[in-house]
Amino acid sequence: MSEFTNEEKDLLKNCELLKNLSDSEFQDFLAISSRASYGKDEVLLTEGEICEYFFIIISGTIEVSKNDPKSYKPLLISKLNGGQTIGEMRIIQNKACILTATASEPTVVLRTSITKLHLPENTHCYRAILESTIKIVSDRLLYSNETVLNKTAERRRKQKQLILAIFGIITLGLFLGEIALALYYALNASDFCKRAHVFPSHESLIY
Secondary structure, three states: OOOOOHHHHHHHHHOOOOOOOOHHHHHHHHHOEEEEEEOOOOEEEOOOOOOOEEEEEEEOOEEEEEEOOOOOOEEEEEEEOOOOEEOHHHHOOOOOOOOEEEEOOOEEEEEEEHHHHOOHHHHHHHHHHHHHHHHHHHHHHHHHHHHHHHHHHHHHHHHHHHHHHHHHHHHHHHHHHHHHHHHHHHHOHHHHHHHHHHOOOOOOOOO
């Protein structure tokens, strides 16, 4: 624990992943972890590859991205900061990473071995972290659902506004057309009367 400052220990103890650990479990967790520093643009996790570690950010910023299947260019998913976790889903089962994590500035993290966390002597620590992981994932799914619903509602609102705007423009166009026609005949009343006399009267029509 000597490699971490008191402020860093407090940040780690109070982060979502570790806040339910007892003092002894917290010490056990640090024993299977290490401090790691990454420079700007250094990659912590690579999409499609298996990694032995998951991370808790101590300082700095990590950009999480996923490759676009069409353009193969990385699409930014989110930015993570101090106290947030990266790759914790693989605690449950260490499969290939589904996202890429890259430091967007000099960053310090707590790097933890998934293999060591699964050892029998760390069972209590693993269970506590597993419960926290499930909660974190649930909260993220809830947030994602809310975001999708909000975007859908906003898109429908904009579509409705567009339809109303188009309808308003059409109505205004018709109204202005009627006014223009009325003004034309008002300003050319004599011409209108002359044209009206061209048409035969009802009495002169022969059936």
